[in-house]
Amino acid sequence: MITGNAEAVPGAVLATKGLRLGPANSTPPVHNGKPKFRTASEGLKCTHCGNQKHTRDICFKLHGYPNWWSDLQAKKRRDTSSKDEALGTAAVAHAAPQLSFTPPVAQDSDISSSLDQGNLGCVCFSSPSDAERDTWLLDSGATDHMTFDAKDFTQTSLPKRTNIANANGVISPVTGAGTVILTPTLQLPNTLLVPSLSHKLLSDILTKEIIGRAFCCIKEREIWLWHRRLGHPSFIYMKHLFPELFSQLQHSDFQCETCILAKSHRVPYPLRMNKRDTPFSLIHSDVWGPSPITTVSGVRWFVLFVDDCTRMTWLYLLKHKDEVFGVFKSFHVMITTQFSAKVQVLRSDNGGEYIKHQFRDYFNQHGLLHETSCRQTPQQNGIAERKNRHILETARALLISAHAPQRYWADAVTTAVHLLNRMPSKVLGFQTPLQALAAHAPLPTVLMLPPRVFGCVAYVHLHKNQRTKLDPCARRCLFLGYAFHQKGYRCYDPTSNRTYVSMDVTFMETETYFPPNSPLQGETGKEESKWMELDWPGLAEVNVEVEPMPMQSVCVPQAPEHHEAHEAAPQAPEHHEAHEAAVSSLSVVPEDPTPENGPEVNSLNANIIESPAGYVLPHRHNRGKPPSRYSPDIEERRSRYPIANYVSTKELTEPLKTFMHEISTHHVLTKVEEAMEDPRWTQAIKEEMEALMKNKTWNLVPLPRGKKTVGCKWVFSIKHKADESVERYKARLVAKGYTQTYGVDYQETFSPVAKLNTVRVLLSLAANLDWPLHQFDVKNAFLHGDLEEEVYMDIPPGYSLTTGTNEVCKLQRALYGLKQSPRAWFGRFSLAMKKYGFKQSDSDHTLFLKRQQGKVTALIVYVDDMIITGDDREEMSQLQRQLASEFEMKDLGGLKYFLGIEVARSNQGIFLSQRKYILDLLSEVGLLECKPVDTPIVQNHKLGIYPDQKPADKGRYQRLVGKLIYLSHTRPDIAYAVSVVSQFMHCPSEEHMEAVTRILKYLKSSPGKGLMFSKNDHLEVEGYTDADWAGNISDRKSTSGYFTFVGGNLVTWRSKKQKVVALSSAEAEFRGMAKGLCELLWLKRLLTEIGFAPTSKMNLFCDNKAAIDISHNPIQHDRTKHVEVDRHFIKHNLETKIIQFPFVKSEDQLADILTKAVSSKEFYSSLVKLCIRDPYAST
Structure with a gap:
């Protein structure tokens, strides 16, 4: 053609x-x-x-x-x-x-x-x-x-x-x-x-x-297109809006079935046309809800504020009805700031949310009048009631015409308000509310976006950092609406659960994303019927003040709700989650909108977010809001500082990238009720019970008189194969051993666990000597330990007795969670390893070594997880076979994930990080969207204990600090900050909690940062030690710290407040030197056992000449006699030529960041020297 x-x-x-x-x-x-x-x-x-x-x-x-x-x-x-x-x-x-x-x-x-x-x-x-x-x-x-x-x-x-x-x-x-x-x-x-x-x-x-x-x-096609773009308004209003399109047509020539379905209502009461002459002198308000369909973000309500003079409308989404007061305060401040106007009267119904004492006090304080309607007389609040109906009618039309599931109602109502503020009203002489408001007061900066059909197909351009050279340049998405505080469209990709905010979008407005005959995307017909029946009580009796719009309306595509709160919004306050959904967003539409298929101008980098729910799952009851989970390269909702700006997997190899994606996206359950709804976890529970029965873990007996039972619970985890795929879903029955009584239910409990310092030493050896790293775990390890005490346990959750009796489980074997179980299991495992010819290390009892013919094999075990390395590959294979014959083993392949630590190996070396642990922690405390900081602690901080301090939540503080202590195993950059905040565990204040929060914000800046173990072709041992004299403002005790290196790789570090007050800086440094020397001696003993004893003196670098002189010569005896023990200890090791103390300049002292808060420049300079890197950085 x-x-x-x-x-x-x-x-x-x-x-x-x-x-x-x-x-x-x-x-x-x-x-x-x-x-x-x-x-x-x-x-x-x-x-x-x-x-x-x-x-x-x-x-x-x-x-x-x-x-x-x-x-x-x-x-x-x-x-x-x-x-x-x-x-x-x-x-x-x-x-x-x-x-x-x-x-x-x-x-x-x-x-x-x-x-x-x-x-x-x-x-x-x-x-x-x-x-x-x-x-x-x-x-x-x-x-x-x-x-x-x-x-x-x-x-x-x-x-x-x-x-x-x-x-x-x-x-x-x-x-x-x-x-x-x-x-x-x-x-x-x-x-x-x-x-x-x-x-x-x-x-x-x-x-x-x-x-x-x-x-x-x-012309007719244009009319229908704009009818759908603008949310199905009346064709009467469209004729006023587009007179030339109707030059040869009448509004009666058009009739929209969607409008009939969405807007059918009874005949209204007579109109009352009087209205105020000044904007904001009278504000109408009403609360709608609860919605029978709760959005993924937990929204069930919304509150409206309508200006009587201009009919300008603001809508706020709410999770709870009691948020109305906080929303109104924000709205009041916004009107005062943006329009230099004063609200004089608030008119609402007699709802309990409006008549609380908080409202009364606020009205009295600001001189506001509050008018309420009489009981059972909604007509007196007709403006707000009618606006509620108008918004719901438009939202229904958007959902119906887009064939969209009703769970996206929040996106539909916010889009409806955006459109209605830009549509002409008969009450305003066929002006739009924005035009009417602009006639009275200058408008703040408003968004200028051509409208698009709600729910249509939208192709979002992917920027270069979001794709590879061979990937498609755009992604097919669902158009959800308009960004609140950005000049961009909100588009959602259901296949990847991502929401984009961008101007670089190509729209297919004649094609809806959801097909007309598609199911309700996982919703039930019951939910649909509930939504269709939604209406506000008393609407038929409302004495409306606006002419009801005819039943015609437009079809605008609707967006999934759980993304409406996820767009990036640079101007939005960080702390105001629910209230940020205000939809007034005073935006102006340009006179000549960009053609729908033309290139967009003023491109805005698309902000990607994760939606928590993109899969069709069984209907859940009383589950609450599911925890948001991080997925690589996905930004979080409505964040000025999306997490994808600080962590990425684009620099990783494809196999490693796949593994990181696997461990990041799989959600481990915490409740047995949830597990019972998933066949994968149900099967895992069944397998665990079969193993318990096979090992004859318990007998069912009546509970003897005078005996108590311990409870039990299910703990779930996901195991991965060597090829990074999911191997199995694992369920473990754990006894609640914290209810046991010493001397009755257990006696000895000590059981060694692997020192992570030893693990890092083995990793440094493996990097320098090209040793393989293999990982195993023992299935049902604790069941192999014999139980000597008499312990009774409750029936496992999810199971019941078929006999109907009150029997309990008398344990015959050790079970996870019991106080004595680790000791019983480790005793059994140690006997097996010694039987195979391995020797237990004196430096770390969980390390087993076997040396023969000049080769070495090392195994280190942490409960039931173990790592095998060395240069004797035949012995490693034989050990694997021997253990498999003794215990039921699982071969996990190369070392990838150990105790929450991610291990990545390449030709550059071995990299350790706790990226997933950090992201889960940030998500748990709600700081994935926070603004990051560049240092973990403020320089020259004044943290201490003061009499007038405000106490913080002690339990929460202790939990967070405990998590940070574990995190410091791969993050020496936070060691000093964690050492400081851990000093206030007994009585934390708000200032201390702010310090903990700052550490978390610092972690947000680089979640993927960790340790790199490189091949340096030597196995020298050296260390750096330093001390900050009298730095603690509460007791003037000093803080000492050290770093130690094996083979050029950082293996151990410590930051700790000294136990006594030092009288001089030399004394503080001297005590720090003693601690660093102890660590070097331990490393020497460990390496000697493995077969790599240091061949030269170990260097311990210090920047205090006085401390070095004291260590070499007994000078100033009167001022140093109280540290004679440390001096003699150091002098002995100097005389045996095991150690030496080279002087290092302060600017080259690496341990400085372990003793005090330093500037960001000095801080990052030290991190580079320590080989602390971030391969996950997005730039």
Whole structure:
């Protein structure tokens, strides 16, 4: 087909005596967003499918069904009729008001053109499937009138042409000619008979007459499109908004089924048209809810504030009804700040949320009047009640027209308010609320976004940092609405659970994301019916003040609710989660909106967020809000500082990236009730119970008199295979051993666990010597330990006795959680390892070594998780077989994840981090969206204990500090800060809690930071020690710290407040040197046991010359005699030439960051020297 410009090739419609001209382009007539056709011609038969009333060239079975086919069939089943439409072209006017919507000028249409080439006639027409065969089409480019039906001729003659050429180049023969009488006053002489045509064509080149009264269907299409974009408003209002589009049409010509379904209501009461003359002098308010469908973010309510003068509306989403007071205070401050206006009167109903003493005190303090309606008289609050209904009607229309699930109602209502503030109102003289407000007061900066159809398909451009060179440049998403505080559209990708906020979007406004006949995306019909029945009590009796909009309305696509609060919003307060959903967002629509398929300008980097719920899951009851989970490269909701800016996996290898994604995205349950709803966890519980029964862990017996039982619970975890995929879902029955009594239920409990210092030493050896690292775990390890005491336990949760008796479990074997279980298991495991020829290390009792023929094999165990390394591969394989014969083992492959520590190995070395642990911690405390800081503790801080300090939550403080202590095993950069905050565990204050929060904010800046163990081709041992004299402002004790290195890699560190007050800086440094020396001696002993004893003196670098002099010479005896023990200890090791103390300048002292808070420049300089890196950094 040859397409021409819409202005150069006009179209028209002939509609006389039952004959109707069809569309002149390839788009079918559209009614309510659906194509419409008349009955096809009789006597036709398709040679492909054999059906009647069409030919092969328009057979859908051969060429494919169009996207409107399902809509058409549904429409036929409803047997409804609508007005016939036809297509053409027309100019589109621009609406004058700046603060109202204006439609874009039509860009082009599929109008045909043809040329006369002598005996070869030309014709160009639209696809046969787009019109009826018995319809005459007006073709301004056709050289002759043409028909395929010989019955149309009243007289025949010889044709003047022998062939005609179609636009696609096909030559069709002309078999005859004659005269056709189209109307009593219009004859068509010299009409050609072309049997192969699909249409009857009327050439205005020959007639040169105006035929009938035609209207342009492009205008009609534009009207329907804007009707859907603007949220299904009344066509009366649209005629005022777009007068030129309605130049030849009446609002009564249009009727929208979606509007009827969404807005049907009873006849309103008489109107009261009086209103205030000054904005904000009277504010109407009402609370709607609770919604029968709770959004994923927990929203069930919303509150409205409507200005009486301008009808400007603000809407806030609420999780709880008692948030109304806080929202109103924010709204009041916003009006005062942004508009320099004063609210004088608040009018509401008599709801309990408005008559609390908080409201009364606030009104009295600010001189506000509060008017409430009488009981059972909602008419007195008619403005707010009617606005509630109007918003719900528009939201229903958006959801219905977009075929969207009702769980997205919050996005629909926020989009509805955005649109209604920009739609004309009869009360305002057909001005928009924004226009009315602008006439009284200067508006703050408003958003200028062309409206789009809610729920349509939107292709969001992916920036270079969001894709690789071979990835698609855009992502297919669902259009949700408009960003509140950004110039961008909100688009959601259900397949990846991400929401984008961007201007770089291409919209397919004629296509909804959810198909018309799709299920409710995991919702039940009951939920749908609940939503459809939503209405506010007493609406029928409301004495409305606004003329009710007719039942016509527009279809705007709706967005999933759980993303409405997730867009990035730079201007939004960080602490105001629920209240940030205010939807007034005073935005102005430009006079000439960007064409829907044209390039967007002023591009804004798309902000990606994670939605917590993208899968169709069974209906959950009383579960509350599910915890948000971090997934790589996904930003969090409504954050100015999205987590994806600080952590990424793009620099990782593909296998490692897959593994990190696996451990990040799988959610481990905490409740047995949740597990029972998932077959994967149910199977894991079943397997654990079978193992317990197989090992004869207990016997069912009546509880003896005087005995007590211990409880038990299920603990869940996910195990991964060597190829990073999920191996199995693991459930473990754990006894609540904290209820046991010493001397009755247990005796000895000590059991060693692996020192992470030892693990890091082994990793440094493996990096320098290219040793393999293999990981195993023992299944049901504690069940292998024999239980000597008499212990009774409750029946496991989720199980019950079939006998109906009150029996309990008498434990025969050790079980996880019992006080004595670790000791029993480790004793059994130690005996097995010694039987295989391994020796237990004296430096770390959980380390087992075997040296033979100059080779070494090392195994370190932490409860039931173990790591095997060394250079004797045969012995490693044999040990694996021996352990498998003794215990039920699981081969986890190469070391990837150990005790919550992620291990990544490459040709650059071995990298340790606790990225997932940090992200889970930030998510738990709600700081994934916080603004990060550059240091973990404030320089020159004054943390201490003061008499007037405000206490903080002691339990929460202790839990957070405990987590940070564990985190410091791979993050020496927070060691000093954690050491400081751990000093106030007994009586934390708000200042101490703020210090803990700052550490978490620092971790937000680099969650993936960790230790790198490189191959340095040496195994030298050295350390750095330092002390900060009298730095503690509470007791003036000093803080000492040290770093130690093996083979050039950092393996141990410590920051600790000294136990006594030092009288001088030299004394403080001297005590610190003693602590550092102890650590070096332990490393020397450990390396000697492994077989790599240091061959030269160990260096302990110090920056205090006085302390170095004291260690070498017994000077100033009177001032140092109280540290004689430390001095003699140091001097002995100096004389045996085990250690030496080189002097180092203060700027090169690495341990400085362990003793005091330093500047960010010095801090990051030290981190580089310590090989603390962040391969997960997004930049």
